[in-house]
Amino acid sequence: MPKFDIDQLEQQVDALIGLCHRLQDENKSLRARQNTLISERGELIEKTEQARSRVEAMLSRLRAMEESL
Numbered sequence: 001m002p003k004f005d006i007d008q009l010e011q012q013v014d015a016l017i018g019l020c021h022r023l024q025d026e027n028k029s030l031r032a033r034q035n036t037l038i039s040e041r042g043e044l045i046e047k048t049e050q051a052r053s054r055v056e057a058m059l060s061r062l063r064a065m066e067e068s069l
Helices: 006-068
Strands: none
Touching: none
């Protein structure tokens, strides 16, 4: 029958528990970062749309000015 080393098993279980805790912390951090990036992306999309609208309005005014000359 193989020798059963309870101390070695305990060390392996402790190592796995530590790894699980580190992965949970990393996962929490990554989720927070993802939420921040999603929020920033939304803000950038909104700013891009506002800039596009302003540029289109300027182009329309320039075309109108050009036609009136």
